[in-house]
Amino acid sequence: MNQRFTANAARTEKVFRAISYALVFLMMACSVMTIGNLIQNVAPDSRSGIIAGIMLFIVIDRLYTYRQLKSLTPLSSEWTVAVGTQWIVIVLFIRLLLSYANGLDALLTDLSLFARGYLTSFFTPEFVFTLLLALLFWYLPAQFLELLDEIGLDQRLVLREDPTPIQSDTIPAHQRLVNLIFTLGIFLVILTALALINLRAMLSAPGAIPHLQVNPFSGGEAGVLFYFVFGLALLSLSRLMSLQTHWNQLRIPVSSKDLTRRWGMYSLAFLLILAVIVSLLPAGDSLGFFSLLATLLGFLMGVLIFLSQLLIALVLILFSLPFLLFGKAPPLLVNSPAPSLLPHLPVVAVSPVTNSALWMLIRSIFLWGALLAVIVFSFLRFVRQHDSLLAALRRSRITNWLILAWQWLYRNAGETGGTVSRALVDGWQNIVARLERKRLLPRTGLISLKLFDPRQRIYFFYLAMIRRGGEQGLRRKSSQTPSEYAATLEKALPAVAEDIDSITEAFVQARYSRHEVDSRQADRVKATWERIRRALQRMSRGE
Amino acid sequence: MSGTFLPLLFVLLLIAAFIRGDFALTLIYLVVGALAAGMWWCYRALAQVEAKRRFASHAFLGEKIKIDLHVQNKGWLPILWLELRETLPVALAGPNSFQSVIHLGPRASANFEYSVEARKRGYYPIGPLSIFTGDILGLSESLKAESRAEHLVVYPKIIPLTSIEIPSHSPQGTLRHTLPLFEDPTRVFGKRGYASGDSLRRIDWKASASTGRLQVKLFEPSIALETCVILNLNAQDYYYRSRIDATELAVVLAASISNWIIARKQMVGIMVNGHDPQTADGKPQAIPPRKGKHHLIRLLETLARVEITENSALVPLIQQQRYQLAWGTTLIVITGQASDELLDELYQARRGGQNPVLILAGRDASEESIRRRARIFGITVFSFTAERDLKIWTQESKRI
Numbered sequence: 001m002n003q004r005f006t007a008n009a010a011r012t013e014k015v016f017r018a019i020s021y022a023l024v025f026l027m028m029a030c031s032v033m034t035i036g037n038l039i040q041n042v043a044p045d046s047r048s049g050i051i052a053g054i055m056l057f058i059v060i061d062r063l064y065t066y067r068q069l070k071s072l073t074p075l076s077s078e079w080t081v082a083v084g085t086q087w088i089v090i091v092l093f094i095r096l097l098l099s100y101a102n103g104l105d106a107l108l109t110d111l112s113l114f115a116r117g118y119l120t121s122f123f124t125p126e127f128v129f130t131l132l133l134a135l136l137f138w139y140l141p142a143q144f145l146e147l148l149d150e151i152g153l154d155q156r157l158v159l160r161e162d163p164t165p166i167q168s169d170t171i172p173a174h175q176r177l178v179n180l181i182f183t184l185g186i187f188l189v190i191l192t193a194l195a196l197i198n199l200r201a202m203l204s205a206p207g208a209i210p211h212l213q214v215n216p217f218s219g220g221e222a223g224v225l226f227y228f229v230f231g232l233a234l235l236s237l238s239r240l241m242s243l244q245t246h247w248n249q250l251r252i253p254v255s256s257k258d259l260t261r262r263w264g265m266y267s268l269a270f271l272l273i274l275a276v277i278v279s280l281l282p283a284g285d286s287l288g289f290f291s292l293l294a295t296l297l298g299f300l301m302g303v304l305i306f307l308s309q310l311l312i313a314l315v316l317i318l319f320s321l322p323f324l325l326f327g328k329a330p331p332l333l334v335n336s337p338a339p340s341l342l343p344h345l346p347v348v349a350v351s352p353v354t355n356s357a358l359w360m361l362i363r364s365i366f367l368w369g370a371l372l373a374v375i376v377f378s379f380l381r382f383v384r385q386h387d388s389l390l391a392a393l394r395r396s397r398i399t400n401w402l403i404l405a406w407q408w409l410y411r412n413a414g415e416t417g418g419t420v421s422r423a424l425v426d427g428w429q430n431i432v433a434r435l436e437r438k439r440l441l442p443r444t445g446l447i448s449l450k451l452f453d454p455r456q457r458i459y460f461f462y463l464a465m466i467r468r469g470g471e472q473g474l475r476r477k478s479s480q481t482p483s484e485y486a487a488t489l490e491k492a493l494p495a496v497a498e499d500i501d502s503i504t505e506a507f508v509q510a511r512y513s514r515h516e517v518d519s520r521q522a523d524r525v526k527a528t529w530e531r532i533r534r535a536l537q538r539m540s541r542g543e
Numbered sequence: 544m545s546g547t548f549l550p551l552l553f554v555l556l557l558i559a560a561f562i563r564g565d566f567a568l569t570l571i572y573l574v575v576g577a578l579a580a581g582m583w584w585c586y587r588a589l590a591q592v593e594a595k596r597r598f599a600s601h602a603f604l605g606e607k608i609k610i611d612l613h614v615q616n617k618g619w620l621p622i623l624w625l626e627l628r629e630t631l632p633v634a635l636a637g638p639n640s641f642q643s644v645i646h647l648g649p650r651a652s653a654n655f656e657y658s659v660e661a662r663k664r665g666y667y668p669i670g671p672l673s674i675f676t677g678d679i680l681g682l683s684e685s686l687k688a689e690s691r692a693e694h695l696v697v698y699p700k701i702i703p704l705t706s707i708e709i710p711s712h713s714p715q716g717t718l719r720h721t722l723p724l725f726e727d728p729t730r731v732f733g734k735r736g737y738a739s740g741d742s743l744r745r746i747d748w749k750a751s752a753s754t755g756r757l758q759v760k761l762f763e764p765s766i767a768l769e770t771c772v773i774l775n776l777n778a779q780d781y782y783y784r785s786r787i788d789a790t791e792l793a794v795v796l797a798a799s800i801s802n803w804i805i806a807r808k809q810m811v812g813i814m815v816n817g818h819d820p821q822t823a824d825g826k827p828q829a830i831p832p833r834k835g836k837h838h839l840i841r842l843l844e845t846l847a848r849v850e851i852t853e854n855s856a857l858v859p860l861i862q863q864q865r866y867q868l869a870w871g872t873t874l875i876v877i878t879g880q881a882s883d884e885l886l887d888e889l890y891q892a893r894r895g896g897q898n899p900v901l902i903l904a905g906r907d908a909s910e911e912s913i914r915r916r917a918r919i920f921g922i923t924v925f926s927f928t929a930e931r932d933l934k935i936w937t938q939e940s941k942r943i
Contacts, residue, residue: 174681182547186554192566193558221566228570232577232680239681243624247644252626255653256646259624263679266623270679274580278572377575378552 012260016152016241021063023234024144027181028059028137030230033223034188035133038195047101051130054094055137061086062141070149090138094130095122140184144234147177151238152245174235174242181231188224196221229271236267454522455510461529462507465489465500468536482508496535499528548578548682581678584620585686591618592625592647594672594690601696601844602661608635608695610659610669614645615652622647626675627655632667635659635695664699664794666820666848668692694821698843699798704936707803733761769810769832770873771864772797772842775857776817776849781879782907788929789905790851793877795930796904798846800875805839812868813842816860817849825852829864832872858884861892870896877902881913890920902927 036052065086072079099110114122150173171179240263247254256262383390393399449457466476466485474492476485486504490497506525510517551574559567598610612629616622629641641657659669670692677685734750737757750758774797781789797813804811812832819827827849830842857878865888868874874897876889881901889899901917903910903926910926917924927933 178682179547182551186547186551189551189554189558189567189570225566225569225573228573232573235680235682239677239679242681243644243677247626250642252628252642252644254644255655256644259644259646262646263623266621267679270580270584274573274576278569278576281569281572375556377579378549382549 012244015260016237020148020234020237021145023230023237024141024148025059025063026230027144027184027227027234028141029056030223030227031140031184031188032056032059032137034191034195034227037223038191041195046126047098050097050101051133054097054130055133057093058090058134058137059141061090062138063145066142066145090134091131094134095127098124098127098130143180144177147173147180148238148241151177152241172242174238177238178235181235185224185228185231188227192221192224229275232271232274233267236263236270453517454519455517457519457522458506458510458517458525461525462503465503465529465532468533472536472539493532493535493539496532499531499535503528503532548574577680578678578682581680582683584623585676585678585683587618587620588616588622589674589676589686589688591616591620592622592674592676592688593617594627594674596669596672596690596693598669598693598695600694601698601840603698604661604664604700606661607658608661610641610657612641612655612657612672613652614647614655614674616647616650619649621649621651622676623679624676628673628675629657629669630671630673630692631659631669632665634663634665635661635667635697659695661695661697664697664791664847665850667695667697669695696844696847699794699846700930701802701843702795702799702930702933702937704799704803704933707800707936728762730762731760734758735761769869769871770800770804770875771812771814771832771868772801773857773861773874773876774813774815774817774846774849775876775878776815776851777855777857778851778853780857780882781851781905785905786851786879789879792927792930793879793902793904794846794849796877796902796927796933798843799933801839801842801846805834805836805842808834810834811838811842813845814860814864815845815849816852816855816857818852818855819845819848820850821848829860831867832869858882858888861885861888865892865895865897868897871898873898873900875900875902877904879903879905880907880909881917883916886913886916886920886922889922893921899923900925 032052032055035055036048039046039048039051065082069079069082072082095110096107099107110122240260244254246252383393449460452460462482469485469489470476472492474489476488480488482504486500489500493500503525506521506528509515552571555567555571555574559571593615595613595615596610597613598608602608612627614625614627623646625645625647627641627643627645631640636659641655643655645653647653671689674688674690675685677683734747735758737746737751737759741759745759745762747758747760774793776790776793778786778790801811801813810832812830814829815827817827818825822828827845830838830845857876861874861876865874874889874892876885876899878885878901881903886901889901892899899922901913901922901924903913903924906928907913914924914926
């Protein structure tokens with residue numbers, strides 16, 4: 001490893017360390033926010049803000065002291081002293097801050113009690129709970145940082161010459177980081193869901209089955225959302241680190257000098273585009289899947305009923321016409337019911353009420369469509385990951401039958417689609433042709449030469465010569481070859497005999513040879529045709 | 544995909560279904576979107592990569608072959624990282640093989656140049672080029688694509704021979720011969736007075752008219768050295784300790800003799816019973832005797848490709864192909880050992896008007912016994928244990 005490589009690695013390590021520490025801190029802050037929100041929901045009288053502040057302090061402290069503690073041998077005297085003193089400070093800090101949250105008098109009282117040895121008053125349930133949380137937030141950042149070090153944050157660790165032999169069944173560090181982020185994410189999602197439910201109302205509700213009440217908004221949602229965003233950013237960074245470590249270990253040179261910069265740029269763009277798309281997709285205010293289905297079917301049924309009623313009404317009117325002619329009141333119209341109006345989209349009452357039922361329907365279709373896609377995607381991935389299940393499915397008769405049915409449907413749908421489209425095109429062309437014949441539609445006589453290729457342009461000019469020649473009485477007989485017709489024309493137009501020869505030759509080449517015809521040739525033929533056309537015009541004027 | 548991905552999705556779906564929390568749906572979109580978009584990008588990008596190699600596909604021993612590798616992103620989607628690993632044969636590249644990591648922007652390309660050295664004759668695959676890429680978040684496994692391998696032919700070593708005495712029974716050739724048996728009527732070298740018994744066809748009427756006495760033409764005798772080199776690459780026919788060196792020496796002998804014959808504007812063909820990686824059944828195609836440099840290249844290509852093989856007896860091959868060769872053709876059989884069966888077959892060839900020559904390549908304990916038996920059958924035998932022994936053909940002529 002040369003000196004330049006080491007310097008570059010050190011610089012990159014510094015940048016990676018700063019970014020990853022910041023991301024871990026932000027993720028922990030989001031977790032603190034979510035947990036704080038749950039505490040607020042369950043116990044509104046508790047000092048959740050203070051607890052959240054304490055947790056953030058512990059996270060910062062852990063991030064700051066992580067490398068110092070890591071340099072010590074675990075369970076050695078030095079390590080015990082360092083960790084012990086750190087925790088004494090943390091415990092005192094928590095206790096004093098919780099006391100101070102009740103006011104200065106409460107703090108002084110607690111201090112005096114502590115001085116007298118009343119330790120039972122020291123360990124209140126709130127303090128113990130906060131202590132447990134502190135332990136969790138002291139432990140979690142270290143887990144993230146250890147994995148990041150293993151991935152490649154600590155280049156000395158990963159690039160040492162005598163690495164510990166890696167067992168084949170060991171999960172890669174990046175994979176373990178993904179697992180850690182997602183596991184903590186699941187935990188936070190459940191906590192956020194609990195924070196959304198009005199637990200107090202549920203628990204205090206009379207009756208055997210508690211009613212589910214959902215709070216309109218909880219601050220924990222934002223926390224968990226941002227936790228995942230920062231988590232994805234950390235994954236992107238760790239992916240780059242793991243790849244660089246892998247390349248360094250295998251001595252694979254990185255030819256693109258600015259790969260790290262581009263990675264950062266693309267990661268940001270990727271997450272930004274993802275965030276924009278996610279924000280555009282529908283969420284909430286949606287109908288249930290089956291109610292959505294019922295709504296759609298009801299709407300379709302309503303349309304059918306409306307159409308049938310309309311038809312019945314028309315038939316009744318036709319039957320009533322003879323009575324009207326004789327000046328009698330039609331008997332059928334007297335008590336016949338009027339056709340109902342076109343059914344409106346029914347709106348299921350959900351809270352909060354949306355502005356537009358149609359918009360809600362569209363969003364619901366999007367939502368449930370997306371969910372179905374997710375379920376199908378997950379199922380497929382699951383099946384692909386389990387080969388035995390896939391093999392069993394392939395062996396199953398039901399699966400084979402389903403596959404055959406699908407293939408039959410697919411084939412028939414394709415054939416039907418093709419037939420229908422052909423029928424539509426034919427029908428449309430028939431209609432247009434009939435209208436043109438009846439002179440109801442103007443003939444589309446304009447031809448754009450730009451649409452033709454050079455070969456077709458030569459055809460066009462030659463055919464124009466034949467048409468114009470025919471108009472001047474020099475009609476081409478069906479038995480005449482191009483050369484024979486050229487001879488006929490040359491007799492009538494000796495001044496442009498060479499041009500006629502030239503255009504005929506060009507046409508014959510374009511029509512019967514496989515030579516490449518370029519646009520310059522077509523342009524020359526056009527110029528030739530112009531001279532012949534002028535000669536034909538002079539002939540028509542009798543000059 | 545991570546093992547925790549599906550549990551997370553399941554929890555989110557449950558929460559979305561029962562609580563109708565916006566955040567759960569948004570998270571589903573975010574997580575699934577990150578995974579799906581990452582995978583799509585990765586698959587799409589890899590499908591757009593095209594790699595091409597440019598190099599001289601044939602080389603002589605000792606040459607350095609420059610290989611240009613051109614990797615192009617044909618799509619508009621940038622490729623974040625591509626790990627390129629070229630698989631190169633150890634015989635050409637040694638332990639160092641080409642590998643690199645690149646980033647390719649939209650419709651961008653990258654060029655690489657590396658070289659290999661033709662150290663040993665053979666038919667070597669250059670590649671395949673393994674191309675790895677993956678998603679930006681590392682949620683899915685890395686993808687791998689392979690561009691197909693191309694082949695490099697390294698010709699065998701050719702030792703410039705100057706004097707080989709390979710007898711031929713084929714008349715009407717271009718090589719002068721000392722025996723007046725095969726006189727060439729196109730090669731008149733003088734005239735003499737008519738003697739009784741001279742063919743009337745030999746009389747030079749113009750010379751007879753000018754001298755007033757009957758003169759007959761004297762023709763220069765010549766032979767055609769139509770040769771077929773039969774190379775035995777059956778492993779069992781070589782002494783096991785020196786099998787590799789001996790077979791390589793046999794190939795060098797075959798190439799050098801072919802080169803020498805072609806240089807004399809004679810026809811030479813080849814028959815090998817080894818393994819040819821280029822043919823469908825692995826058996827090398829017999830090349831009939833022809834003249835010219837192009838034909839030599841064809842022979843050398845075959846000799847470059849062929850490899851030693853097991854259980855491929857030479858005698859059936861000779862039996863099968865011998866009858867397609869012309870009368871008087873010289874059969875140069877290069878082998879490690881000669882069994883009685885082989886000697887018998889060569890004897891049959893000799894009786895059939897062909898001219899067998901046996902060349903023993905490599906060291907073998909039974910050499911003397913082979914010589915003795917060959918002498919009984921009237922077959923010429925040459926023996927070479929190493930390339931240096933070929934000096935007898937590069938400096939002086941020696942008939943055994």
